[in-house]
Amino acid sequence: MNTKKDKTASVDWGSILRQASVPIMFIIICAICIPISGLSANMLVNEIVTRMGRNSFLILSLLIPIMAGMGLNFGMTLGAMAAEIALILVSDWQIVGIPGMVLAVIVSIPISILLGIFCGKILNEAKGREMITSYIMSFFVNGIYQLVVLYLMGSIIPIKHTSIKLPRGYGIRNTVSLLGMRQKLDNLLAINIAGVKIPVLTFIIIGLLCLFIVWFRRTKLGQDMRAVGQDMEVARDAGINVERTRIISIVMSTVLAGIGMVIYLQNMGNIATYSAHSQIGMFCIAALLVGGASVDRASIGNVFLGVILFHTMFIVAPRAGAYITGDSMIGEYFRVFVSYAVITVALIMYETNKRRMRSAAGQQLAAAQEAEEASAKGGEQA
Amino acid sequence: MKEKVMATLKNFGVPRLIITGFLLLLLIMAPFVGADLPTQISNIINRFSWNGILVLAMVPMVHSGCGLNFGLPLGIISGLLGATLSIELGFTGALSFLAAILIATPFALVLGAVYGWLLNKIKGGEMMIATYVGFSSVSFMCMMWLLLPYHSPNMVWGLSGKGLRTTISLEGYYNQALAGILQINIGNISIPTGTILFFALLAFGIWAFLHTKTGTAMTAVGSNPTFAKAAGINVDGIRMLSVIMSTWLAAVGILVYEQGFGFIQLYMAPFYMALPAVSAILIGGASVNKATIMNVIVGTILFQGIVTMTPTVMNNMIHMDMSEVIRIIASMGMILFALTRKTEVSK
Numbered sequence: 001m002n003t004k005k006d007k008t009a010s011v012d013w014g015s016i017l018r019q020a021s022v023p024i025m026f027i028i029i030c031a032i033c034i035p036i037s038g039l040s041a042n043m044l045v046n047e048i049v050t051r052m053g054r055n056s057f058l059i060l061s062l063l064i065p066i067m068a069g070m071g072l073n074f075g076m077t078l079g080a081m082a083a084e085i086a087l088i089l090v091s092d093w094q095i096v097g098i099p100g101m102v103l104a105v106i107v108s109i110p111i112s113i114l115l116g117i118f119c120g121k122i123l124n125e126a127k128g129r130e131m132i133t134s135y136i137m138s139f140f141v142n143g144i145y146q147l148v149v150l151y152l153m154g155s156i157i158p159i160k161h162t163s164i165k166l167p168r169g170y171g172i173r174n175t176v177s178l179l180g181m182r183q184k185l186d187n188l189l190a191i192n193i194a195g196v197k198i199p200v201l202t203f204i205i206i207g208l209l210c211l212f213i214v215w216f217r218r219t220k221l222g223q224d225m226r227a228v229g230q231d232m233e234v235a236r237d238a239g240i241n242v243e244r245t246r247i248i249s250i251v252m253s254t255v256l257a258g259i260g261m262v263i264y265l266q267n268m269g270n271i272a273t274y275s276a277h278s279q280i281g282m283f284c285i286a287a288l289l290v291g292g293a294s295v296d297r298a299s300i301g302n303v304f305l306g307v308i309l310f311h312t313m314f315i316v317a318p319r320a321g322a323y324i325t326g327d328s329m330i331g332e333y334f335r336v337f338v339s340y341a342v343i344t345v346a347l348i349m350y351e352t353n354k355r356r357m358r359s360a361a362g363q364q365l366a367a368a369q370e371a372e373e374a375s376a377k378g379g380e381q382a
Numbered sequence: 383m384k385e386k387v388m389a390t391l392k393n394f395g396v397p398r399l400i401i402t403g404f405l406l407l408l409l410i411m412a413p414f415v416g417a418d419l420p421t422q423i424s425n426i427i428n429r430f431s432w433n434g435i436l437v438l439a440m441v442p443m444v445h446s447g448c449g450l451n452f453g454l455p456l457g458i459i460s461g462l463l464g465a466t467l468s469i470e471l472g473f474t475g476a477l478s479f480l481a482a483i484l485i486a487t488p489f490a491l492v493l494g495a496v497y498g499w500l501l502n503k504i505k506g507g508e509m510m511i512a513t514y515v516g517f518s519s520v521s522f523m524c525m526m527w528l529l530l531p532y533h534s535p536n537m538v539w540g541l542s543g544k545g546l547r548t549t550i551s552l553e554g555y556y557n558q559a560l561a562g563i564l565q566i567n568i569g570n571i572s573i574p575t576g577t578i579l580f581f582a583l584l585a586f587g588i589w590a591f592l593h594t595k596t597g598t599a600m601t602a603v604g605s606n607p608t609f610a611k612a613a614g615i616n617v618d619g620i621r622m623l624s625v626i627m628s629t630w631l632a633a634v635g636i637l638v639y640e641q642g643f644g645f646i647q648l649y650m651a652p653f654y655m656a657l658p659a660v661s662a663i664l665i666g667g668a669s670v671n672k673a674t675i676m677n678v679i680v681g682t683i684l685f686q687g688i689v690t691m692t693p694t695v696m697n698n699m700i701h702m703d704m705s706e707v708i709r710i711i712a713s714m715g716m717i718l719f720a721l722t723r724k725t726e727v728s729k
Contacts, residue, residue, distance in 0.1 A: 122718060122722060125722035126721045126722045128506075129509065129510075129721055131510045132452070132509040132510045132513065132721065133718065133721045133722070135510070135513065136714055136717045136718050136721065137718060139657070139710065139714045140710075140711065140714035140715055140717075140718055142710065143707055143710030143711035143714055144711060146706070146707045146710065147704070147707045147711070150707065151704060151707070325528075325529070327528060327545070329528060330525055330528055330529070333521060333524040333525045333528070334525060336521045336524070337518065337521035337522050337524070337525060340514060340517040340518040340521050341518045341521075341522075343514050344511065344514040344515060344517075344518045347504075347507065347510055347511050347514055348500065348503070348504055348511060350507075351503070351504035351506065351507040351511065352503055352504060354506075354507075355503075355504070355505065355506075
C-alpha cells in the first residue's frame with residue numbers, strides 16, 4: 001500500500017513538471033528577451049495590461065468546450081466573424097459608444113448561436129476528430145463570411161455609408177473604422193497608476209465572465225459537460241443527452257467568442273474586415289496553452305498566466321530579434337514560429353499522454369483479469 | 383434499381399455530386415458567355431500537370447491509415463531546400479531540375495523519418511498534429527530563408543545582398559524543364575507531355591508499389607492495424623515508410639509545380655498548400671482512409687477545373703469575380719464532408 005502511494009506521488013511530480021514545462025520555457029524566453037528589447041518597464045506593463053483587457057475574454061471562451069472534452073475550439077473564429085458582421089452593421093447604422101457596443105453584442109448573439117449550432121452538429125458527426133474538424137470549419141465559414149461581406153453586403157444587405165463600402169458599390173472595404181467606439185469601454189472608469197492605464201470596466205466584465213464560468217461548472221449542465229468530457233458512453237448511460245450537451249458547449253463558446261471579439265475590436269479601433277478573425281483562434285489557443293493548459297484541462301489561471309507570458313513574448317520578440325540579428329523580420333517570424341510550435345508541442349503531449357493512459361488502463365485491466373483468474377483457480381483448488 | 387442508384391449516390395456523396403455538376407455546368411456555359419473553351423481546357427491540363435504529384439503525395443499516408451497528409455508543407459520545404467541549393471550550387475537549365483530533386487531527396491528522407499516517428503507516437507491524432515507540424519516548419523523556415531548563407535545574386539535581395547527573396551524566377555534554370563519535353567501544340571491547346579509523363583511515371587510507381595508485398599502490407603496496416611500486427615507486419619515501420627514516401631512525393635511535387643509555374647515561392651507560400659491538395663483528392667472520391675490513383679487523377683482535374691473555370695465564366699456572366707469564395711467554400715466543404723464520414727477503423 002505504502003509503495004503504491006509513493007509511486008503515485010512521484011508520478012504526480014513528473015506530470016506537474018511536464019505541465020509546467022511550457023510556462024517555464026516561456027518565462028525563460030521572456031527573461032532573456034526583455035532586457036535585450038530595451039523596452040522600459042512602464043511601457044511593457046502598459047502594453048501587457050492593454051493586451052490582457054483585449055484578449056482575456058476571447059481566451060476564456062475556449063474553456064467550456066475543453067470542459068466538454070471537445071478539445072481546443074478552433075471554431076471560436078465563427079464567433080469572431082459573427083461579431084465582425086454585427087459591428088459592420090452597427091457602424092453603418094452609426095450607433096456609437098457603449099450603446100453601439102451593446103447593440104453589436106445583441107446583433108452578434110443570434111448569428112453566433114446559429115453558427116454554433118451548425119458547428120456543434122458537424123462536430124457531433126466527427127467525434128474523436130473535433131479539433132481538425134473545427135479547424136477546417138473555421139476556413140469553411142470564412143468562405144461564407146467572405147461571400148456575405150464581399151458580395152451580399154451593399155447589394156442585398158443594405159449598407160448606406162460609402163465610407164465602409166467598396167467603390168464598386170457592394171462589398172465592404174478592407175478596414176472599417178470604429179472610431180466612434182474606439183476604447184469607449186476601456187476608457188470608461190479607467191484609472192491611471194504610475195503611467196499605466198488600467199481599463200477597470202473591461203476587467204470587471206472579464207471578472208464577471210470568470211465568476212460565470214466558476215458558477216457554471218457547478219450547475220447541472222456544467223456537471224453534465226464534465227461527465228461528457230470524461231467519457232461519452234458512461235455519460236449517455238447516465239441519461240445525459242450527449243449530443244445536445246456538446247452542441248450547447250460549442251454554442252456557448254461561440255457566443256462568448258463573439259462578445260470577446262467586440263471587446264477586442266473596440267480596443268483596436270478598427271476592423272481588418274478580411275483578416276481580423278483569421279489569426280484570432282490561433283493566437284488565443286497558443287496563449288491558453290502557454291499558460292499551462294492542455295487539450296483536456298484548462299483553468300481560469302491558465303488563461304491569465306497565458307495572456308501575460310504569451311503577449312510579453314509577442315511584444316519583446318520582434319525588438320529582441322532586431323537587436324540580435326539586425327533584421328526586424330526575424331523577430332516577427334520568430335513569434336509566429338513560437339505560437340505554432342507551442343500548439344504543436346501541446347498537441348503532441350496531449351496525444352502521447354492519452355496513449356500512455358490508455359495502455360496503462362489496458363495493463364491494469366489485464367492485471368485485474370489475471371488476479372481474478374488466479375483467485376478463481378485458487379477457489380477451484382480449495 | 384432505385385435502391386441501387388441511391389446507394390451509388392450515397393457512396394459518391396452529395397458534395398462531390400454538386401462539385402462535379404458545377405464543373406459540368408461551367409464547361410457547358412463557357413462557350414455561351416464568350417470564354418474560349420480550348421484555352422480553358424489547355425489551362426486545366428496544364429494546372430493538372432503542375433499539381434498532380436502534390437495530390438499524389440496524399441496516397442501513401444492515407445493507405446497506411448495516417449489520414450490525410452495535412453503536413454504536406456514539410457515535404458514542400460524539402461523541395462524548396464533542394465530548389466534553392468541547386469541554384470546556389472550553380473546548376474542551370476534542365477540539369478538544375480535533376481539536381482534539385484537529388485538534393486531534396488536526403489532532406490525529404492530525414493524530415494520524413496522524423497515526421498513518421500512523431501506520427502507513430504501519436505496514433506489517432508495524426509491530422510491535427512500534421513497540420514501544426516506543417517505550420518511550425520513553414521514558420522521556422524521563414525527565419526531560415528533569411529539567415530542561411532545564400533549568395534546567388536539571382537535569389538537574394540538585391541539591396542542587402544543576403545536573405546532570399548519571396549519569389550525567385552526560374553528563368554534560365556528549370557522553368558518548363560519537363561513541360562518543354564515533347565510539348566504538343568494544337569491551335570490554342572498546348573499539352574505539357576513531359577510533365578504528364580513524369581506524373582504518370584510516379585503514379586505508376588506508386589500503383590506498382592501498392593501491389594508489391596510491402597504495399598499490400600501498407601494497405602493492411604491502414605485497414606486494420608490490429609490484424610496487421612497479428613499477421614506479423616511491423617506496423618510502425620510501414621507507417622514510417624508511408625510518411626517518408628509522402629514527404630518525398632511532396633518535395634518532388636513542389637519542384638514540378640515550380641517548373642510549370644516558373645517561380646519558386648518561399649516564406650509563407652507553402653503555408654496553406656496542403657489544403658488544395660487534400661480537397662482535390664477528396665473531390666476525386668477518396669476518403670480519410672481510402673485513396674486510389676484514380677481518385678488523384680479525377681480529383682485534380684475536377685479541382686483545377688473549378689479553379690480555372692470559375693473566374694473566367696463567372697466574370698463573363700455576372701461581372702463579379704466570386705471564384706475565390708467559391709473555391710474556399712467548395713474545397714473546405716469537401717474536407718468537412720470527408721471528416722464527418724464515419725470510418726470503421728479503430729486505432
